[in-house]
Amino acid sequence: EPEVTQTPSHQVTQMGQEVILRCVPISNHLYFYWYRQILGQKVEFLVSFYNNEISEKSEIFDDQFSVERPDGSNFTLKIRSTKLEDSAMYFCASSERWETQYFGPGTRLLVL
Amino acid sequence: GENVEQHPSTLSVQEGDSAVIKCTYSDSASNYFPWYKQELGKRPQLIIDIRSNVGEKKDQRIAVTLNKTAKHFSLHITETQPEDSAVYFCAASRGSSGDKLTFGTGTRLAVRP
Numbered sequence: 453e454p455e456v457t458q459t460p461s462h463q464v465t466q467m468g469q470e471v472i473l474r475c476v477p478i479s480n481h482l483y484f485y486w487y488r489q490i491l492g493q494k495v496e497f498l499v500s501f502y503n504n505e506i507s508e509k510s511e512i513f514d515d516q517f518s519v520e521r522p523d524g525s526n527f528t529l530k531i532r533s534t535k536l537e538d539s540a541m542y543f544c545a546s547s548e549r550w551e552t553q554y555f556g557p558g559t560r561l562l563v564l
Numbered sequence: 565g566e567n568v569e570q571h572p573s574t575l576s577v578q579e580g581d582s583a584v585i586k587c588t589y590s591d592s593a594s595n596y597f598p599w600y601k602q603e604l605g606k607r608p609q610l611i612i613d614i615r616s617n618v619g620e621k622k623d624q625r626i627a628v629t630l631n632k633t634a635k636h637f638s639l640h641i642t643e644t645q646p647e648d649s650a651v652y653f654c655a656a657s658r659g660s661s662g663d664k665l666t667f668g669t670g671t672r673l674a675v676r677p
Contacts, residue, residue, distance in 0.1 A: 456607075483662040495600075495608060495653060497664040507662045543607065549661045551596055551615075555607040 454478045456556035458544050464562045468533050473559045475527045475544030484527045485545040485553060486519065488512070495543065501527065534563045566591040568656050570668030577644050578676050585671045587654035588636040594666075596659035597630060597637045602651045602670075611652075612639070615659065644675045 457476045465471050477484050486498040500507040501519055518530045527546075531538055541560050545553040567590040577583050589597075595616035600608035614621045614628045614637065621628050625644075630637040641648055651672050655665040 485664065487665075494669045495655075495665075495667040497666065500662050500664055502662045508664055510664075547662070551657075551659060552598070552610060552613065553665060554610070555600075557607045 456544055456546055456554050458542075458556040458559050460559060461557065462560045462562075464564065465534055467536060467563055471531050471534055471561065473529045473531075473542050473544075473561070475529070475546075475556055476525050477527055477544065477546030478548075478554060479525070481546035481548050481554075483507075483547045483549065483553075484519075484521070485547075486529045487543045487545060487555075488540040489543065489558075490540045498529070498542075531561075534561075536563050539563045566594060566656055566666040568654060568666050568668040570654050570671060572671060573669065574672045574674070576674045576676060579644060579646060581644055583639075583641045583644055583648070583673055583675075585639045585652055585654070585673075586636060587638070587656075587668050588634075589656040589666075590635065591656065591658070591666075592635065593658050594656040596657045596663075597628070598655050598657075598665065599626075599628060599639050600653045600655065600667075602653060604650075608653060641673075644673075646675050646677050649673055649675045 459474045484501040489495045499509045541558045544556040547553045570587045598613035602608045627640040651670045654668040657663045
């Protein structure tokens, strides 16, 4: 069964550094999402992406965040200047159209 | 925007007993309600979902009920097993293409052998 994949699984960075989190959605899916989960808390929506454009973004998704689909398979989340509070698990998800979203295994980001 | 409340935050049951987790939502336009199971350090896995034109859905030991008038939906797990131990999240969405999921705060279920 196809799955969403994410790299790296873990990322440690210094405050102020840029990080890029990578995702490969399921191949026939058209809608892509990023969510984050701070340790012990609920999953929070960051951004959705369709047809090479952001569909919706949350208040969390400020100017420090950007998303891109650089080629036909990858979907990336960039954080330009990381802050301590960006430490979280970041999940990519994809869906074929509406409804069922399939989540990747996540990237655990630690900002020191 | 949508707000999803989930109760209880923790639930401990004896193996073989039933477990019930309840969620309420605020946006009357929401019409898609999935439940995800998340084991420690793993991705959220969809276990069952329900749409607003259906009041109940069952899949083996798992069932979900929806009361759209009251804006609440529940997950029922019967004959619980130790492998059911995990964190369960409810979520709500307007169900249109690309719509975000708004998650509840999670329920940590422990099934005692």
